[in-house]
Amino acid sequence: MPEGLFKRLAARLPLSLRRHLFYLRDTGKWGNFRNPRTFGEKMQWRIINDQRRRLTYASDRLAARDLVAKAVSGSQHTLHFPELLAYSETPETFIAVLRKLDRAGSLPSRWVVKPNNSSGQVLETNGEPDWQFIEQSVVRWQSSNRFKSLHWMPGYDRAREGFVAEAWVGPRDDSPLQWECTIIQGSIVFYALTRRINGIKERECRDANWSLQPSWFHSSSSPIGLDTPPQHKNEIDEIAKLVAQDWDFVRVDLYYAASKVWFGEITPYPFEGLVRTTVGGRIYDDRCGQLWTLPPITKVGRDET
DSSP states (O other), X not given: OOHHHHHHHHTTSOHHHHHHHHHHHHHSSOOOOSSOOSHHHHHHHHHHHOOOHHHHXXXXXXXXXXXXXXXHTTSSOOOBOOOEEEEESSHHHHHHHHHHHHHTTOSOSEEEEEETTOSSOOEEEESSOOHHHHHHHHHHHHHOHHHHHHTTSXXXXXXXXXXXXXXXXXXXXXOOEEEEEEEETTEEEEEEEEEEETTEEEEEEEETTOOEEOOOOSSOOBOOXXXXXXXXXXXXXXXXXXXXXXXXXXXXXXXXXXXXXXXEEEESSGGGGOOTTSHHHHHHHHHHHHHOOOOOGGGOSTTOO
């Protein structure tokens, strides 16, 4: 069944049944969401049951900046944030703000656009902006089935709608090293490291002991070759754990560029929990499921932080 048709049909169903169908489609089995065991099952439990406001703050890019800055403040570590260029609630006003900045010469040579209440969607501009393409992209995001399906998760559903433009972090022609840190009960369990050099994506997945793991991603990539942890790993670890303090499970995305650690995003619903279809995904699913203890059902009401 085509993805768009599947999501349109699923949108008519109660949330619990909807998540069961997605889980069945991706794993080939009916999940146990009442007494979940794996990461994927526990993530479906979070999507269905967890109404804590912190999920909304993390799912809102602007709110996440404040949430993360507060978590790191007062520590001995410095976390840098990409320059915020623009925010607006509609594609029309967003493009108008950006074009005004462009006329004033205030746009950097490279910058990115992202939805404020979404994850995994980004548009890069390097050089002269293609305004028609940028506007078409943000309009498409707003109306896409993927964008709407994210709103089946409480955090994204309650986050502010809109679009964010940020300055690019790192070298103009390549990407900085991105660290996706999976953190459970205050401890880093897995890393996914990604960068793009000369147009080639490089990626490695490693566990807490820095042992190379089979990738849990579907897209192809080349190895990075970081058999020895970079010198800045300790700083990444400490900042990521500060950001994730008091979370039972969260993924913290950071960048390392110009000898500084930069904030990327904090992700409460990585992969929507649907990661088991690769060899690495099964390892990730089982290991995270073993370590993640869900909060009591009485602690996940809307007013809980």
